[in-house]
Amino acid sequence: MSTDPAPGIRPRRPRAVPLERVAERFALVSADEFSGREATGVALSTRDVVAGDLYVGVPGARRHGAEFAERARESGAVALLTDAAGAEIAADADLPVLVTNDPVREILGEVAAFVFGTDDFSALTFGVTGTNGKTSVVYLLDVLLRAAGLKTGLSSTAERRVGDSVVTSTLTSPESPELHGLLARMSEEGVEAVSLEVSAHATARRRIDGVTFDVVAFNNFSQDHLDDFGDLETYFAAKQQLFTPGHAQRGVVVVDSPHGVRMARESRIPIVTLATEYGHEADWHMAVTRQDLDGVSFVLQGPESVRFTGRVPVFGRFMAENAALALIMLHEAGISIERVAAGLDRGLIPVYIPGRLERVSAEGTGPHFYVDYGHTPGSFSAMLDALDEVATGRVIFMFGADGDRDTTKREEMGRIAAAGSDVLIICDYHPRTEDPAAIRAQLIAGARAGGRAEIIEIPDPRTAVREAVSLAGPEDVILYAGPGHEDYQEVDGQQLPYSAREEVRGALREAGLLS
Ligand SMILES: CC(=O)N[C@H]1[C@@H](OP(=O)(O)OP(=O)(O)OC[C@H]2O[C@@H](n3ccc(=O)[nH]c3=O)[C@H](O)[C@@H]2O)O[C@H](CO)[C@@H](O)[C@@H]1O[C@H](C)C(=O)N[C@@H](C)C(=O)N[C@H](CCC(=O)O)C(=O)O
């Protein structure tokens, strides 16, 4: 078992940049001798340092990164870039120290772009923000771009991908050194279009500095991450930063909600709008024409009679909205809808989104078991509303909540889950350092207010999965929200191996429902 983050994807043939040039470009000062040294990469954590890297020591929530200068040197770092406080901390480290007078994060993205050579990155770059559906839109963008004949790369909560190279992500949006290393590799491999998820943490912590997106998109906004942002206004403001000239050329905004309308109104870059409900004024409209458990068909209508009719093989009205958003982003980047449609088979968008409403049970037979990454009240509402429209049997919903993360959303998640399902199984997710029984108690308190569902508490998720399978009839749908693509359960600082998708497969096999 490893708790280390996966190493990022880096260029195979990194260029070497003299530290003197870095120092000159960013007005860094140093009392140490570093002439003749060159950097071939940048790393923000000693866990990511490879030989030739410039290690960057930032003040963190718990420690100052400069404390780890010696460890960085042992891993092959050529110098430390830090602030004045860091320089004092690392004074005895056997590593040249370059000091900035600015807060380090304010120059980090530009430094990473300079060293990795991505300051002239030329591929089309798409960025997606919003509370729910970023990952889904990124995979839809990727498949549509490939249909248009472009070579693609992507970065999502689930993985970073360039050609055949894939690594599991540790963060939704990588820190800027990882991001620019990834983009440099994409340039090397001739990638023509890149789709990136942009979390509010990424804009707030300046992880996307040094990138100017061609087109960005905002899909929706609801409660999440209040542990980090304190209140919804601050969380929203972080998302708004993406819609500013330093970050993006143009944007697409879903205006179904008041937050969408506000994002469109306050955007500081040119935008076009999408409404999925007629009655809302917008440049583009999307309407669902048919839906069932296997997917959703829709029609998208834009300015100048642009029209697309198609289908996404994942259920939920919101998946059609995600697809429409991705199509408009391509249109805004100059890739015509006709060109995309020509690369599809009768409008079918053949997307696979790891761990997002992923069907784990066999096609065509029930019970229908889906694993999902939803962990917000907004995603629970969206999924359960969708099931209300397409499920023919009962809905069995199971989930647990994150420990050490936004606790204020738990009761609401319990309430929505119980109001929208027939049977609700509450189990453990990542308790982290919290008492799992206390987390479950909060979810159950919320669920009791939701009404409708029979509530069952089963702490062990493996047992809970089997109980769900044993309760389900052939018409029923089981939806397991939370773990999605993940392959671990985090308990008290330890990442224990756990794959919901594998557990579900195992349980279905044991019940004779999967070969
Ligand atoms: C809570 C949080 O945001 N932590 C971030 C922060 O770590 P920190 O301030 O706690 O760091 P610290 O432990 O005090 O250490 C200080 C510095 O020393 C370095 N260090 C520390 C120990 C060591 O052995 N070696 C080493 O180099 C650290 O990398 C850090 O740079 O700085 C690190 C980069 O240096 C981040 O990777 C780390 O993100 C952690 C992993 C994280 O989980 N962040 C979450 C909240 C996050 O960003 N989530 C969003 C989710 C979005 C969504 O769901 O929509 C995301 O974009 O992923």
Ligand SMILES: Nc1ncnc2c1ncn2[C@@H]1O[C@H](COP(=O)(O)OP(=O)(O)OP(=O)(O)O)[C@@H](O)[C@H]1O
């Ligand atoms: N447009 C949408 N509106 C509401 N809910 C959605 C939407 N798209 C997806 N969801 C729901 O939210 C879940 C999470 O989706 P996804 O992983 O794409 O979102 P995300 O924004 O990337 O979240 P995270 O950053 O936490 O990965 C989905 O599996 C689905 O249940």
